[in-house]
């Protein structure tokens with residue numbers, strides 16, 4: 001079992017509300033309970049080892065918002081992934097009338113992975129302050145503006161943590177969109 | 178009785194008597210009235226263009242991304258505004274964010290306007306009120322000023338009244354930041370747009386004044402090439418480094434050096450926009466700039482730490498606050514020449530050059546504040562000349578020698594503290610490890626991405642001077658940093674617009690991509706080259722300014738040529754233009770205004786709303802500030818926005834706290850009127866945003882192509898723009914864009930080579946009806962195909978049905 005919270009360095013200039021550090025199993029539980037989760041990945045997902053894990057999560061049925069140029073990694077992978085600009089997405093997620101990427105409506109739980117830390121933290125700041133969405137960071141850096149976040153991880157423990165998360169997603173209540 | 182006017186008069190029989198009337202109350206209004214067609218909004222105040230702003234903000238909604246959950250503006254606070262709570266004064270998080278954005282915009286605008294006022298004082302003193310404005314072969318000399326204020330300045334003296342207006346607006350806007358008062362986010366937004374527009378007026382005054390007086394290129398496509406890069410600095414000579422944005426003092430240095438035969442003996446170089454303007458000075462009749470450019474703000478600390486400069490002169494704006502501290506450590510004396518930066522130095526403006534020189538050379542004083550440019554002109558070169566042998570003898574540099582270098586890199590304990598605080602989270606610890614094992618490549622790679630901020634050093638528990646380590650490890654690549662930049666050419670001229678305007682409006686020139694702003698890139702300087710190269714190959718007009726213009730010149734093709742050497746610099750498709758320093762950004766908005774004035778014959782005088790409406794619907798231009806960090810970049814971008822030009826900033830730009838993004842799925846927001854009869858017509862969601870960010874240049878490129886689509890495109894134009902959008906998406910994202918079909922109004926909009934394939938997708942994927950025999954679209958598009966429609970967002974401009 002990898003401990004994703006022991007190394008958390010809460011480096012922040014943001015303010016009063018900070019993400020709760022979480023373990024992979026807890027993250028998996030929350031995602032499993034979600035009605036309509038969305039996995040939002042950034043361009044750093046194109047690292048093969050991370051991409052494999054993102055695809056695994058998508059295969060369980062979590063739709064993927066592929067931001068930056070990450071969509072490149074999802075072509076022909078047999079999963080649901082759509083390109084969208086992450087700043088636009090941040091705006092749409094606060095709008096009840098947004099039909100979603102697939103026309104099936106708004107999401108309730110946002111999972112973020114493989115982003116530029118300072119960039120996604122800004123997008124999360126918007127969601128934190130102006131929406132009721134649950135946001136979970138499973139990135140390797142602690143993301144203060146998420147609702148919950150892994151701590152600061154080395155590349156190796158990050159991979160391990162993602163594997164543990166995926167395992168728990170699968171063995172949990174078989175979750176499907 | 179004849180009317181009293183401003184200007185100079187001589188009185189007959191009284192030799193040597195000259196009377197000057199500088200300003201008469203109401204004179205600006207009189208001048209406006211004299212002109213035939215005056216638009217509805219001369220010298221608009223905060224409320225006068227509010228309707229236009231509301232139209233923009235209805236479609237392009239603010240997206241707020243706070244940098245901080247709190248407000249600490251007054252002593253009621255701090256107030257926790259998280260979750261959009263209200264503070265003690267009643268303001269909520271949204272309105273506070275809008276207020277924060279407004280503050281950024283007017284700070285930037287004040288920086289340019291303050292610069293302009295300073296420059297104007299000095300130029301009027303030297304050249305006189307009546308010195309004519311000369312920007313090159315144009316009748317429309319100051320398009321932004323004329324469109325906003327209604328005023329057509331002819332002389333330097335006329336510019337003072339324009340700045341009076343700018344300063345009044347900035348004061349009124351700043352007053353609204355005070356606690357309490359405004360409670361609606363949307364009105365703070367409208368004020369921010371006002372501030373952005375005002376900024377472009379201030380910038381135009383600054384650049385037009387210096388172009389008119391300092392012999393800078395005037396709409397010159399053949400503006401000379403200047404050397405750029407740390408590698409092109411000849412450190413065997415005494416080196417004099419100028420940093421900042423206001424070239425006034427530096428012109429005295431250049432003149433003195435020429436008059437006293439120093440030009441070949443002292444290496445004069447510059448950082449930031451002062452450097453650009455040094456290469457423009459007295460270049461309007463050709464020649465080779467004597468000054469060299471080191472680069473952008475990202476090179477400031479690096480250049481100082483190298484120990485190469487023997488003396489430093491600073492003026493204003495993007496200059497590091499620690500220049501004196503850093504320079505002092507290396508015995509480099511600093512001369513400050515502007516009251517914006519004084520560094521606690523004694524004011525020596527009234528002392529003799531010899532006295533100041535003595536105190537600086539002996540090391541008695543670390544620097545001097547000298548506001549008299551005559552003194553600066555002589556002092557700075559003589560100082561560099563005298564310091565060089567002293568400093569060279571001591572061999573002063575901050576960079577470690579080989580032994581120290583080894584020691585330092587092996588001290589690293591891989592704690593990652595540096596990476597956490599590094600603005601771009603660069604992989605420093607890995608590079609430290611590699612270096613201690615003899616591999617310099619990771620640091621060489623990191624060198625270009627490092628913006629030289631020094632924050633890592635503040636965090637390192639082992640006290641490693643990390644930036645010095647990076648610089649030492651990268652000596653080889655630094656020596657190779659040699660490029661060329663075309664020095665700023667100023668405005669786009671009226672004849673150029675006459676030639677190219679039609680292609681822009683119909684879309685046969687796919688668009689103008691203006692790459693502006695600072696050096697806080699997410700992934701190094703090379704990205705600019707990659708983007709400009711791609712867009713130039715596709716026949717876009719690429720316009721550069723400021724630090725981006727410099728960084729672009731750092732890269733070469735296989736034949737050793739920079740883009741500036743490969744592409745011509747006219748305002749024509751596939752051309753590469755550098756307009757100049759930061760304040761030259763006004764020429765970019767001015768270009769869009771000129772298209773409306775010259776190609777479409779619109780009256781621009783005091784007619785901002787109509788012109789902005791024209792630009793939004795017809796001029797396919799997009800701004801990119803890929804490394805934007807400064808407040809100035811936010812005001813420049815916001816000024817573009819109010820005029821209907823969308824802007825994309827790099828990922829760091831999300832820290833400006835707000836974007837303006839449309840919702841393509843909200844169909845009723847995407848309509849215009851047809852000015853021929855007032856009818857409402859649906860349009861494609863283009864431009865989709867006014868201000869947004871992108872994560873990487875791969876994401877940026879298709880966004881650029883899409884942002885140049887406009888309702889007015891004719892078939893050929895739409896076809897060309899769509900081709901680039903689809904191709905760039907396929908090339909950089911690996912997929913067809915999801916939304917290409919919403920830009921299709923009929924089969925003639927489809928790229929010829931792909932027409933059948935695309936018709937097929939429209940039929941099977943989107944349920945459009947196709948007549949395959951005639952290869953025609955029968956039904957599907959949400960817009961009618963009518964290229965003579967006159968799209969407008971302003972109902973008053975429509976003829977009655």
Ligand code: SF4
Nearest residue numbers: 248251254256264266
């Ligand atoms: S300005 Fe308003 S929100 Fe800010 S500290 Fe004062 S009372 Fe609080």
Ligand code: SF4
Nearest residue numbers: 599627628630631633
């Ligand atoms: S100096 Fe360079 S490496 Fe250090 S924090 Fe700044 S950008 Fe990062």
Ligand code: SF4
Nearest residue numbers: 589590592593595637
């Ligand atoms: S902060 Fe210092 S010791 Fe820690 S990883 Fe960075 S360079 Fe090494």
